Amino acid sequence: MKKFLLALTALSVALMCGCSHIEEYEEDIETTEDEVEIQTVNVSNKDYYSRFKGQDISINVYNWGEYIPDGSEEGILNVNEEFTKLTGIKVNYSTYATNEELYAKLKGGASTYDIIIPSDYMISRMIKENMLEPIDMSEIPNFSNIMEKFRDPEYDPGSKYSVPYTWGTVGIIYDKTVVDEEDIGWDILWDEDYAGSILMFDNPRDAFAIAENLLGYSLNTEDSEELRKAAEKLKEQKKVIQAYVMDEIFDKMGAGEAIIAPYYAGDAVMLMDEFEDLDFVIPESGTNLFIDAVCIPKGCRNKEAAEMYINFLCEPDVAYAVADYIGYSTPNQATFEMLDDEVKEDGISYPDDDFIEEKTTVFCNLSDEANLEMQTLWTEMKSSEEQTPNRVIVPAFMAICVIASLVILIRRYIKKKKDIF
Amino acid sequence: MKKLISAPYLLWMAVFIIIPLIMVAYFAFTTTDGAFTLDNLAAVSQYSNIFIRSIWLAAIATVICLIISYPLALILARIDKSYQSTVLMIVMLPMWMNFLLRTYAWMTLLGNNGLINAFFGLFGLGPFKMLNTQGAVVLGMVYNYLPFMILPLYNVLAKLDKSVIEAAQDLGCNNTKTLIKVIVPLSMPGIMSGITMVFVPAISTFIISRMLGGGSNLLIGDLIEMQFLGNSYNPNLGAAISLVLMVIILLIMTILNQFDEDDDRVLM
The missing domain is CATH 3.40.190.10 (Periplasmic binding protein-like II)
Incomplete structure (x- = not known):
């Protein structure tokens, strides 16, 4: 029993160490938190958003994990809730970890989504495989907020299927x-x-x-x-x-x-x-x-509501909350102008246009063979391994299996003979 | 009546076990267009070193589990009943926690700046490279699947008839001989199910190797996952790898079971 106690003490010490780390971490967050003002949303055209009020419509949004402000901390906007408040459309929100997971899920065909947010190369692949619904840009007046350089991207010529979300x-x-x-x-x-x-x-x-x-x-x-x-x-x-x-x-x-x-x-x-x-x-x-852009997959149930959601994401205030929360750069010109000069000029989130033009490449979808x-x-x-000790192991393993089987068989055979006599 | 009672399970088995298995086989033998092909199976052979590594690491983990568990189960079955439940609870305790979290914890323990290396650092030793090695993967397997070995062993040993052991001692067996000739053979079913319950999940695990192996000690599980969520979506190859894995496990289990029957005969 003494040994168990010892083990338990060791365990609790380890846990306490862990805990103290977590506390420090939380403090860190809180201190940065104080500087953030509570975010609010001013939308440009309230009438636009009230079309579906009281109709009990819902949309399914499938996004990357940790990729939208969810109101989890004080002072942070809950985008989905705000959208529901504004339009009366319910948002069913779920997340994925990789583009490939999203692709496999859609390809499996088991579920329907109204909004997905894949990355550049995945969008061109989905366009090629006819998995996306063209977006009616006249329904998305806020598309005019998107920076010129992110319109008409290589992965989606003419911006027919996607509206940039972050980059x-x-x-x-x-x-x-x-x-x-x-x-x-x-x-x-x-x-x-x-x-x-x-x-x-x-x-x-x-x-x-x-x-x-x-x-x-x-x-x-x-x-x-x-x-x-x-x-x-x-x-x-x-x-x-x-x-x-x-x-x-x-x-x-x-x-x-x-x-x-x-x-x-x-x-x-x-x-x-x-x-x-x-x-x-x-x-x-x-x-x-890289550019992650909002798309509407084929088989969506309520395209107009989905387009309304996309338009909402392009609201300068919402896009600002997104950029502020997840730290990625925004393709939204109006939002960009709201940012602190410090962020605009540090060269990390927003490298200068010449560099982007000349030195960066956006992924395109590769052919199936290349993939x-x-x-x-x-x-x-x-x-591959540098040291290759395993070469001997397979034959050795197989040999042991075979020998073991043989030994057993022989022993059984001998025993049977003994039993007979 | 008997048939009626078993109906729910039969239905369950048909829908969630038999049909998916048939689909795995179907995918393994077809191309994306649905035409029959053996290419998928042939393509599996280029990954033979991954298969070997998986079998090897899972085998080591299983043996370590057995070596740790057997004495524990033996002691556990003998001690006072009131302690037994407490110790069993401690054995089960880690399993109440999420599998991922447990594995993640090992990452911080084993790291170069982790707790274990910090401890060695106090004596001026190390830091030792423990994380991102095959050893760490084996450790993760042992840690996560140990209870699956202890429980069946404990079950069998606790139910062992004491009079058999007494009889052996009466007939002049010393302790070692009693253990080898009586207790171990009688606990063979427990050992077998323990080995199965550790080896099978260990050989097909995928997250342990990624988190503790640093992503460069690929196992079969990782390979299968990559076919579905990797760069190229290739369910046919994924199914073929799964099929080969199942056949390998079946083969190994058959060989192991031969020992089992053999020892039954000895007892008879």
Whole structure:
């Protein structure tokens, strides 16, 4: 029993350590909280929103996790609730973690959504596969708020199917107390000086984009040879990588577990708010610019209500609340003008137009073959090992199984003979 | 009457077990257009090293679970009844917590700046690289599936007839011999179900390897997940991998069960 008590004490000590961390963390949030004023929504045209009042309509919204202000903290707008208050339309809200999950869900056809928010390349794939409903832009007067440069994007020529929601770039988050270098470029992710302290994207598209950038290829390349070279580059990188992660970056960078990691600008802003040692840089050589845009999938039940929701998201006040809460950049000109100069000019969330024009690439959908090849190369890269001790294991394992079976059979046979006599 | 009673389960089995299994097989043998093909199965062979790693790590985890659990279950079955429920509760306690959360906790424990390395740091040791290794994956498996090994073992050992052990001792067996010749063979059903309950989820797990293995120790579970939620949506290959995995598990279980029957015969 004594040992159990000992174990229990150890456990509670560990828990207490954990708790104190959480408390500190909450305090951090509260202090930043005080500066935020309570947000309100002023909409441009109240009549527009009152069409469906009292008709008991509801729409299903399917969005990324943590991707809309939900009123969870004081002073933060609850977008869905505000929308219901304004229009009388109920919002059923659910979330997904990746574009691919969204795609699989829609492809499975088990559920109907009225609003989805996929990223650029997924939108072009869905357009190609006829999964999206064209949006009637005359129903969305606030589309005029969208910045010129985000209209008529490559993934959706003529903006027929999508209205940009947020955007951002991919850059490198690093601990400035350890990394003391100028001109940080993508090659720092290959730097052996930081071996074991570098994190990397755990999804092939983003990871390949970095390698392609270094090799000077297009981020949308479908060339088999180029993809193979990029995979080799990534394989080279494997020995310095601590782990392949996505959102675990928040924990690992926050706890000082890792020093360098590529990630999305919006998340970097959030991390830097919390941890002063962290800094963010967008490599000069260029990067990927991603756009998440609101779409209406085929099979939606109430298109007009969905369009009303999209229009609501384009209200400057709402878009401001979104940008403020999730930290991603806004494509909404009216909202952009409401931002603090500090945010506008720090070069993280809003790099200057020349850079965007010349050095960033938006992902397009790749062909099925290229996607498949990338996936195969990625799996191969991740499962390859430098030390290959496992070669012996399979035959050994099989041999043991066979020998064991034989031994049993022989023993049984002998016993049977004994039983007979 | 008997048939009527079993009807709900039969229905359940048909709808949620048999039909999905048939669909897995159907997907595994067809292309996206629905034509028959063996390409999916052939494509699985390029991932043989992932299969090997999964089998290997799951086997190690199972053996460690068995080695830890057997003595515990043995002691547990012998101690005072009033303590038994308390200890059993402690065994079950981690399982009340969410699986993901438990695994996530290990991330902070094992990290370079984690609690364990901080402890070693007090003595000027380390930091040791523990997270993002195969060892961490095995640890995660052992930690998460240990109760599945302890419970069946405890069940069997608690019901073991004491007079059999006494008889063995009467007939001149020392403690070691009693254990090897009587207790272990009699507890074979518990060992078998324990092994099954640990090995099967361990071999097909996917989140443990991602969180503790750093994403570079891919297991079969990860591979299957990637076919559905990865870059290319490929349910046919995913189904084929699942099918191969099921066949492998079946094969291993059959081999293991041979020991079981064999020992039954010894007793008879």
